[in-house]
Amino acid sequence: xxxxxxxxxxxxxxxxxxxxxxxxxxxxxxxxxxxxxxxxxxxxxxxxxxxxxxxxxxxxxxxxxxxxxxxxxxxxxxxxxxxxxxxxxxxxxxxxxxxxxxxxxxxxxxxxxxxxxxx
Amino acid sequence: xxxxxxxxxxxxxxxxxxxxxxxxxxxxxxxxxxxxxxxxxxxxxxxxxxxxxxxxxxxxxxxxxxxxxxxxxxxxxxxxxxxxxxxxxxxxxxxxxxxxxxxxxx
Numbered sequence: 001x002x003x004x005x006x007x008x009x010x011x012x013x014x015x016x017x018x019x020x021x022x023x024x025x026x027x028x029x030x031x032x033x034x035x036x037x038x039x040x041x042x043x044x045x046x047x048x049x050x051x052x053x054x055x056x057x058x059x060x061x062x063x064x065x066x067x068x069x070x071x072x073x074x075x076x077x078x079x080x081x082x083x084x085x086x087x088x089x090x091x092x093x094x095x096x097x098x099x100x101x102x103x104x105x106x107x108x109x110x111x112x113x114x115x116x117x118x119x
Numbered sequence: 120x121x122x123x124x125x126x127x128x129x130x131x132x133x134x135x136x137x138x139x140x141x142x143x144x145x146x147x148x149x150x151x152x153x154x155x156x157x158x159x160x161x162x163x164x165x166x167x168x169x170x171x172x173x174x175x176x177x178x179x180x181x182x183x184x185x186x187x188x189x190x191x192x193x194x195x196x197x198x199x200x201x202x203x204x205x206x207x208x209x210x211x212x213x214x215x216x217x218x219x220x221x222x223x224x225x
Contacts, residue, residue, distance in 0.1 A: 047214035104209035105152035
């Protein structure tokens with residue numbers, strides 16, 4: 001059974017940093033491209049970042065460029081999101097999501113981890 | 120960035136058919152995917168590649184596309200279908216989501 005379990009969320013002050021993790025199991029993690037998608041309270045889904053299966057290709061949403069860094073450790077079956085210079089508008093539930101083999105839709109999602117940026 | 124437009128809300132009585140639309144300039148040339156999200160839960164894929172269903176999704180869920188508009192159709196709507204529904208395409212951005220549609224079962 002495919003499982004994605006996020007962790008690392010919490011309360012952080014504006015300007016602070018946080019590192020999210022996503023532990024994957026039930027599939028060959030190194031074969032799949034992965035993403036982070038977030039959802040602000042009461043709002044819709046917003047894609048944040050993408051990383052290819054070996055980490056050679058990375059993309060960010062404009063809102064994340066220069067502040068967030070996506071990475072992965074295939075030996076540990078883990079995906080990460082380092083978030084720096086956090087702002088109030090970064091407050092959201094952050095989901096890790098597996099990209100399908102066809103490379104255009106998200107076939108599995110984690111349960112999400114809540115990041116709250118507030119003083 | 121690419122924009123996908125969905126109606127904010129759709130209401131339907133149990134047993135009736137719900138249709139949720141997703142419009143965008145490049146919808147006709149991109150595969151459109153649909154997700155259902157119930158309160159407090161993660162999104163779940165219900166339709167991919169315009170009209171295919173993942174295993175475990177009832178046949179009542181179907182997708183179609185015409186011109187610049189994609190449609191998610193839910194037949195014989197049940198109370199348990201009440202949720203937010205999002206369309207999504209993989210584009211040059213590279214990912215775009217619609218704003219979401221809240222389906223209310225009356």
